[in-house]
Amino acid sequence: MSQMPEQSRPAEEPPDVGELTPPDRTLMGPGPSDVHPRVLRAMSTPLVGHLDPSFIEVMNEVQELLRYTFRTDNQWTIPVSGTGSAAMEAAIGNLVEPGDTALVPTNGYFGGRMASMAERAGGEVVTVDAPWGEPLDPADVADAFDDHQPDVFGFVHAETSTGVRQPDVSELTDIAHAHDAYVVADAVTSLGGVEFRVDEWDLDAAYSGPQKCLSCPPGASPLTLSDRAMDKVLDRETEPRSWYLDLSLLEGYWGEDRAYHHTAPITNVYALREALRLVAEEGIEARWDRHRAIASDLKAGVRELGLEMNAPDAYWLPSLNAVRVPDGVDDATVIDYLLTEYDIEVASGLGDLAGEVWRIGCMGYSARPKNVEYLLAGLAEALAAEGFEG
Amino acid sequence: MSQMPEQSRPAEEPPDVGELTPPDRTLMGPGPSDVHPRVLRAMSTPLVGHLDPSFIEVMNEVQELLRYTFRTDNQWTIPVSGTGSAAMEAAIGNLVEPGDTALVPTNGYFGGRMASMAERAGGEVVTVDAPWGEPLDPADVADAFDDHQPDVFGFVHAETSTGVRQPDVSELTDIAHAHDAYVVADAVTSLGGVEFRVDEWDLDAAYSGPQKCLSCPPGASPLTLSDRAMDKVLDRETEPRSWYLDLSLLEGYWGEDRAYHHTAPITNVYALREALRLVAEEGIEARWDRHRAIASDLKAGVRELGLEMNAPDAYWLPSLNAVRVPDGVDDATVIDYLLTEYDIEVASGLGDLAGEVWRIGCMGYSARPKNVEYLLAGLAEALAAEGFEG
Known part of the structure; x- marks a missing residue:
């Protein structure tokens, strides 16, 4: 260590x-999708402060609006202080206890993420x-379920x-509940844009991200x-492995006590409130209905360009068109062309579909005719520049 | 489960x-403190998207500005996608491996939080x-250190x-490094407001929150x-217990690859960039210097009202006046009076100091004569209403 007095060090x-x-x-x-100007x-x-009486009221309103959007009466309906993956880890990391068996799917990128979180939770x-x-x-x-008798099933x-x-x-969920398991649903790209019903479908937990639909x-x-x-969660024998995402502690803040746990991201809660008001x-x-209608136009448009959808119509996802x-x-x-010439963001494929698909979102405020027409115009030009004639 | 078709359920x-x-x-x-209008x-x-070329540039700028503010040349200088406690857990949860011994202090609320995180990490x-x-x-x-030979020391x-x-x-840090330990500093309430020098003080890790100084x-x-x-962190034998806060994965996004890990809180990064530009x-x-000068006025003012500071001047913290x-x-x-009559937020004591102190911040854009004079005027009136005459 230098023996110089600390304050004598020249500032860079x-x-x-x-x-x-x-x-x-x-x-x-x-995602992210275009954000509405009101948001x-x-x-x-x-x-205001995260314990201000007026913020407590905002918290109540956001919880009520989230319940409406999730189609649930669940008391435990909150915004997690992080991005969608933080909400995923809050669900998996609290529900999966050491020794539990977690059943996850292999049919996409995010099942793999669930697997990693469940392992880290001790499952x-x-x-x-x-x-x-x-x-x-x-x-x-x-x-x-018959083979593994899992405690938690995520899809x-x-x-x-x-x-x-x-x-x-x-x-x-019927299969899972017949085995007394808990079901966690990833609704990151459906909540607020594609039919999703927590109570009617009997889900035990669900999470989403705000920057999609x-x-x-x-x-x-x-x-x-x-x-x-x-x-x-409240009956766990061991504490969850994350303090930040420990729902038994978050209960103190979002539950009846409204006691300090961590400083909520106040502005993001304000914004979520406005986004949910729009819902x-x-x-x-x-x-x-709007997402389905606008995305149907998008789908028809890309087919007219001579392109094929990756998913059959039976399980097509209007909010994300591969x-x-x-x-x-x-x-x-093509992606670079759209970005450079049209200022349009679309994405490439991930994992097994890398290089195989483009991923075109149609979410929330981006699910508008204006955006779809503009995208189709840009895509037509980008394909023509590549010599593709459909 | 209801046998009704899903879409026939009446919407609440x-x-x-x-x-x-x-x-x-x-x-x-x-905290939070008043936010500057530019922020x-x-x-x-x-x-823009979290992988947009223009956002990559914003990331670089934020990292450079954070290094300046932390007084460090550390390559691994990033904003964590969460509030200050998430940054704390990223530091503790990645540095503390199962079997490690973590040394933490008992002289305040946040040492206890470090202890909980270190335990959950397997320490x-x-x-x-x-x-x-x-x-x-x-x-x-x-x-x-002599008694316990800890691997990680947090203060x-x-x-x-x-x-x-x-x-x-x-x-x-000299003591810790003589024992080959790693030192983690909580700078939540000092970064950007109170002298804090990562490199000169030879700290191994430090974190903060954006909503303070x-x-x-x-x-x-x-x-x-x-x-x-x-x-x-990169040589760990076991994965950190949080996927969301796993720095070896975040390396892929904030390091040279700029590859997808999770969707960064784009807007919060924009805001942090502007706040750091102001720094x-x-x-x-x-x-x-400004924080010390303005908080000195605050301290003199509360003493003129007949009140005492909890901390001696030798280790007084200008940004947080107990x-x-x-x-x-x-x-x-008194807290209610200030909130109701003056729209001023101050806080009560926590833990061992509950009921013993008021906590008055003097941070960032709140560290202005206007705020201090207003606070002192309100406090004088609130104390008079309580019959206190100093």
Whole structure:
């Protein structure tokens, strides 16, 4: 260590960083989606403290609006202070106890993430198999339950990596509950855009991200647990392995006490409140209908360009359209063209589908004719530049 | 389960939640502090994607500005996607491996939080004792090292619960490094407001929150690790117990690859960038000086009212002023009076100091004469209403 007095050390020059001037993108990728102007405005609201009586009221309102959007009466419905993966880890890390067996799917990127979280929570992971791009077959789920008797079953309702919607959710929960297991649903890319019903489908836990069909900046992420699931969490013999995401501690803040746990991301909660108000104003079912209608136009448009959807219509996911990259076309070149020439963001495939598909979102405030027409125009030009004629 | 077709279920009425109209608070508590208007404006910037080339540039700028503010050249300097406690858990949960011994202090609320995180990480926790309201004595730290040979030593540079600043930081790190241990510093309430020097003090890891002396909304929280600390993290035999906060995975996003891990809280990163630009414009040392000067006025003012500071001047923390509640005065009544009559937030004591002190912040954009004069005027009136005459 230097023997110089601390204050004598010369200060380095401060970095010269200019004003924030991001490009004006049209966000048609797997998220974030375009944020509604009212939500952006809510983000600039001056803060109150996270224990302010007026913020307690905001918390109540956000919880009520989340319940409406999740279609649930669950008391334990909160925004988790992090992005969608934090809500996923809050669900998995609290419900899976050391020694529990967790059943997760192999049909997309996010089942693998669930597996990693369940292992880190001390669980033993077993899988129910389906190829990337296919939903789970209830018969396979039933077989996996018979083989492994899992305690917790996680599945992905809307696979962002494949554009596949899991149908027959009630069948899956019936199988799980016949085995006394708990069911966790990933609704990151469906909540607020694609039919999703926590209570009617008898889900024990579900989570989402705000930057998809809710069109809210990421940072506070929806989570809901049934009383039965919360009983398991509160009856754990060992503490969850994350303090930050320990739901028994978060209960103190979001439950009746409203006692300090950590400083909530106040502004993100403000924004989520405004995004959820927009859901309530539109009506949740009307919102599902809009996503389906606008995404149908998108789907028809890409087919007119001579492209194919990756998912059959039976389990097509309106909010995330995985479009096959045709032979002779380079996926990255088209993505770069759209970004450079049109300021449009779409994404490449992930994992098993890398290079095979483009992922085109149609979510929230991005699920508008204006965005879809613009995307189709840009895509037509990008394909033509690649010499593709459909 | 109901046998009705899913779509025939009548929709509940959407909640009737009005426009967001929070009160206009002056935030003089332990955080959040008042947010600078330029930072609020940055929060309403339309989003780009978290993998957009323009966002990669923003990430680079934020990292450079964080290094300047932390006084470090550490490559591993990032905003963690959560509030300050998430950054704390990222530091503790990655550095503490199962079987490691973690040494933490007992002299405030946040040492206890470190202990809980270290235990959950699989560590064995030992303590170095000091009363609430006192800093650690290097001799006690040396004794604790001799007794326990800890692998990781965490301490709190600026205790938000007691208003105490830890002096002699270099002495503590010298002791720890003589024992080959890693040192983690909690700088939640000092970064950007009170002298804090990562490299010169030879710290292995440090973290903070944005909503204190940086005057930025909570949601993306500063963290820095030395190469030596990051080597320990990357050489772990077992995975960290949180996927969300696994620094070896975050390396893929914030390191050279810029590959997807999770969706960064884009807007919070925008805001942090603007808050850190304000630090760079003012100059970090000038900013420390401002906090000390403005908080000195606050301290003189509360003493003129006949009140006493909880911390002696030798380890007074300018950013968080713990003021003794005088005999015969109810702390909560004064807090309510300030909130109701003046729209000012200050906080009560925590833990061992509950009912004993008020905690008055003087942080970032709240560290202004306007706020201090207003607080002193309100406090004088609140004390008079309680019949206290100093």
